[in-house]
Amino acid sequence: MSEVATARRTEEMGIDTTAPFRSPDATSTAELALEEALTFCARKAGLEEAQAVVERLRQGDSTVHHYCRYGLAKKMAESIGSLDDNVKAVYTLDYDATPEDRCFGSEAHTSPTHLIVWAARKTDALTALVKALDRALVEAYADLIDAPQLTHMLDVQVVDDADVEERTGYGALLSSIHNRPIQVWER
Amino acid sequence: MERQIGVKTAEVQPTFVVQDSAEHDLWGTVLSQLDDVAERLQLDSGIHAMLRQPERELTVSVPVVMDDGRIDVYTGYRIQHSSARGPCKGGIRYHPDVNLSEVRALAALMTWKCAVVNIPYGGAKGGVQCNPSDMSQDELCRMTRRFTAMIMPIIGPRRDIPAPDVNTNPQTMAWITDTVSMLERKTVIDIVTGKPIPLGGSKGRTEATGRGVAMTTRELLKRQGQAPADTTVAVQGYGNVGSHAATILDQMGCKILAVSDVTGGLYRSDGLDISSINRHVTEHPKGLLEGYDAPGVERIDNEELLTSDVDVLIPAALEHQIRVDNAPEIRAKMIVEGANGPTTREADDILTSRGVVVVPDILANAGGVVVSYFEWVQDLQCYFWDEDEVNSNLERIMVRSFNEVWDFSEEKDVPLRLGAYMLAVDRVAGAVQSRGVFP
Numbered sequence: 001m002s003e004v005a006t007a008r009r010t011e012e013m014g015i016d017t018t019a020p021f022r023s024p025d026a027t028s029t030a031e032l033a034l035e036e037a038l039t040f041c042a043r044k045a046g047l048e049e050a051q052a053v054v055e056r057l058r059q060g061d062s063t064v065h066h067y068c069r070y071g072l073a074k075k076m077a078e079s080i081g082s083l084d085d086n087v088k089a090v091y092t093l094d095y096d097a098t099p100e101d102r103c104f105g106s107e108a109h110t111s112p113t114h115l116i117v118w119a120a121r122k123t124d125a126l127t128a129l130v131k132a133l134d135r136a137l138v139e140a141y142a143d144l145i146d147a148p149q150l151t152h153m154l155d156v157q158v159v160d161d162a163d164v165e166e167r168t169g170y171g172a173l174l175s176s177i178h179n180r181p182i183q184v185w186e187r
Numbered sequence: 188m189e190r191q192i193g194v195k196t197a198e199v200q201p202t203f204v205v206q207d208s209a210e211h212d213l214w215g216t217v218l219s220q221l222d223d224v225a226e227r228l229q230l231d232s233g234i235h236a237m238l239r240q241p242e243r244e245l246t247v248s249v250p251v252v253m254d255d256g257r258i259d260v261y262t263g264y265r266i267q268h269s270s271a272r273g274p275c276k277g278g279i280r281y282h283p284d285v286n287l288s289e290v291r292a293l294a295a296l297m298t299w300k301c302a303v304v305n306i307p308y309g310g311a312k313g314g315v316q317c318n319p320s321d322m323s324q325d326e327l328c329r330m331t332r333r334f335t336a337m338i339m340p341i342i343g344p345r346r347d348i349p350a351p352d353v354n355t356n357p358q359t360m361a362w363i364t365d366t367v368s369m370l371e372r373k374t375v376i377d378i379v380t381g382k383p384i385p386l387g388g389s390k391g392r393t394e395a396t397g398r399g400v401a402m403t404t405r406e407l408l409k410r411q412g413q414a415p416a417d418t419t420v421a422v423q424g425y426g427n428v429g430s431h432a433a434t435i436l437d438q439m440g441c442k443i444l445a446v447s448d449v450t451g452g453l454y455r456s457d458g459l460d461i462s463s464i465n466r467h468v469t470e471h472p473k474g475l476l477e478g479y480d481a482p483g484v485e486r487i488d489n490e491e492l493l494t495s496d497v498d499v500l501i502p503a504a505l506e507h508q509i510r511v512d513n514a515p516e517i518r519a520k521m522i523v524e525g526a527n528g529p530t531t532r533e534a535d536d537i538l539t540s541r542g543v544v545v546v547p548d549i550l551a552n553a554g555g556v557v558v559s560y561f562e563w564v565q566d567l568q569c570y571f572w573d574e575d576e577v578n579s580n581l582e583r584i585m586v587r588s589f590n591e592v593w594d595f596s597e598e599k600d601v602p603l604r605l606g607a608y609m610l611a612v613d614r615v616a617g618a619v620q621s622r623g624v625f626p
């Protein structure tokens with residue numbers, strides 16, 4: 001899908017990517033994603049309500065953070081996919097040098113949500129969309145867990161068909177066995 | 188006695204990089220590499236045929252009562268490639284794409300990895316096809332326990348010792364330990380490695396891989412006649428492996444000129460202050476390099492880091508970072524692979540032709556599996572070492588392994604990567620030969 005089509009789609013959704021991404025829309029998208037991620041997290045972590053999740057997040061509970069990151073990954077992937085027709089699939093991954101090391105390495109409780117976005121083409125509109133969503137998510141999340149020093153929530157790597165076919169850069173990870181991502185959204 | 192059992196010996200491969208992709212038929216790659224090495228070693232065709240087949244493959248169905256009361260059934264695998272040199276060793280992974288072919292290939296790679304550092308293990312791997320992120324902890328616990336019960340006939344402290352892998356962790360290992368202990372009516376802490384320390388895990392495990400990378404680098408420098416104090420280093424990836432490798436090399440006297448993570452890289456021509464960077468990373472809410480600043484420090488990107496003018500490059504992040512497009516630009520004379528598969532096959536050819544010495548991942552990042560071995564040894568003895576003892580034993584094994592691979596490669600006149608695989612296969616074949624074929 002072309003950059004023009006992406007712009008048309010985001011315009012239909014009330015999103016101005018030249019701004020880029022009008023703040024209220026990005027904010028509401030991020031807030032909704034966060035709310036749904038907290039609900040998902042509460043269900044998976046066996047907590048009764050979202051507030052209990054927030055308490056655990058503030059305490060640095062790594063299991064709750066894992067579910068929250070995954071819930072956010074799914075919701076942000078849905079948003080990115082639905083706002084940009086150019087996006088084919090979205091994957092999430094935790095990465096480090098080796099899986100064994102990931103098991104034993106320390107995990108910061110606010111580590112970013114890593115997404116690999118497979119798009120037909122890398123476009124400025126997609127970059128702008130990701131940046132806007134990240135900014136909005138940082139605002140919402142930093143308030144929630146009281147971490148004002150947060151500057152990023154999303155680490156998004158966009159790969160195109162050539163990257164995937166030729167297994168270059170992050171495109172190589174989609175067929176990797178060592179650092180294997182999990183697909184969270186597909187068109 | 189040589190047996191002719193129709194072994195096909197493949198054409199000699201130009202290089203020996205594992206193309207680690209399920210879609211690219213990893214098992215086929217593993218076999219063609221084995222065939223190449225078998226030809227170079229003039230391996231007995233019967234032994235070659237034995238090594239081309241996993242010893243045992245178990246596929247199980249794992250029913251799990253989910254939190255909402257429904258029953259989901261998952262498919263699990265445990266594959267033992269070889270127990271010729273000792274009990275099988277290898278991780279258990281949880282992922283939606285786990286499949287038999289991939290697990291089979293990874294089991295064989297574990298055989299070679301354990302052999303190259305000469306620890307008394309064979310190779311195994313296991314996995315369950317599931318999406319752990321979509322499952323609650325209770326569901327994961329029930330699935331792990333049922334899977335453990337299903338594979339119990341073939342695992343055991345003297346048979347096959349699982350460990351964490353993709354999407355499993357010390358908690359998963361604790362569930363396995365408890366399940367086996369309950370079913371055997373005794374506490375069996377030596378059934379898995381990678382356990383939490385209160386349950387028999389080993390000290391020193393966190394830093395083990397990075398420490399091993401640093402030790403390997405130091406031994407390489409000795410062989411190259413270069414003093415650490417005269418050596419400049421770039422480290423790509425500042426996670427568990429890269430950060431510990433950089434820290435230890437810095438303590439050894441090397442000058443770390445560049446480091447990078449997902450947020451980009453830092454470069455300082457006179458050397459970075461690693462202690463100050465570590466403090467920044469510790470204090471950073473996400474444990475990242477982002478926002479670090481100091482006099483003389485320039486921001487660079489990951490590509491600039493890879494091609495920076497240093498003596499040693501340590502790729503300790505993702506795979507396929509050194510490719511055909513950037514391999515000609517790499518200025519380091521030595522590469523120590525902290526990550527798994529950071530160099531593509533084509534790039535490896537380019538580096539070899541340019542005379543760049545590459546210490547392969549199978550050797551350079553083996554510190555993790557070595558300390559897993561130490562955990563098992565401590566559990567068997569019910570006697571636990573302090574961290575200094577773990578580190579000094581790790582050093583002994585890594586130094587010995589590096590030098591054995593170096594000498595073997597020199598003797599065979601092959602690059603270190605090929606030499607490491609040849610040495611590993613030779614050791615496994617030697618064990619098979621000595622034991623003979625039962626009955």
